[in-house]
Amino acid sequence: MPDAVMVPDISRTVQKWRNKRGSLIMALHEIQNRYGYVPRNVSLQIAQLMDVPLARIYEVVTFYNYFKLEPPGRNNLSVCLGTACYLKGAPELLNELKSRLGVSEGETTPDGEFHLQSVRCVGCCGLAPVVVANGETLSKVQPSSIEGLIHRCHKEE
Ligand code: FES
Numbered sequence: 001m002p003d004a005v006m007v008p009d010i011s012r013t014v015q016k017w018r019n020k021r022g023s024l025i026m027a028l029h030e031i032q033n034r035y036g037y038v039p040r041n042v043s044l045q046i047a048q049l050m051d052v053p054l055a056r057i058y059e060v061v062t063f064y065n066y067f068k069l070e071p072p073g074r075n076n077l078s079v080c081l082g083t084a085c086y087l088k089g090a091p092e093l094l095n096e097l098k099s100r101l102g103v104s105e106g107e108t109t110p111d112g113e114f115h116l117q118s119v120r121c122v123g124c125c126g127l128a129p130v131v132v133a134n135g136e137t138l139s140k141v142q143p144s145s146i147e148g149l150i151h152r153c154h155k156e157e
Helices: 004-017 023-035 040-050 054-063 083-087 090-101 143-155
Strands: 075-080 114-119 131-133 136-138
Touching (some): 004 023, 004 040, 023 054, 040 054, 075 090, 131 143
Parallel strands (some): 075 114
Antiparallel strands (some): 075 131, 131 136
């Protein structure tokens, strides 16, 4: 997690967006892109530097799926729960992943190996149900292929 040494970076980010439209969201985007999540100490610094309540930052971060509050795992698995995927069995895929990994949506396994999340429509509904594994879009995924997917992720490290 970024520590106090990162303060100048955060200041630069805040300066960059300060007078622009949607400045808070843009600054948080930059933080999310940089760290893969929005660390709490960074949120505190942004609140102070932008003079916005910390609660407002958490409102934004929890409203948009894009932002994460926890560090992602070494393997990031996203199950699409958009309508097409939902109707084609995405909830079963999510349940299978939850039970095999022992985590809920939005959580990372204690060993940091896997981060599981759900997302809304990733834009390829014709391939439903879709799982995005470490940035790779997997199509027409079946619950029976989840074990192999987890295995493959382990092997690729
Ligand atoms: S609903 Fe899953 S890709 Fe569109």
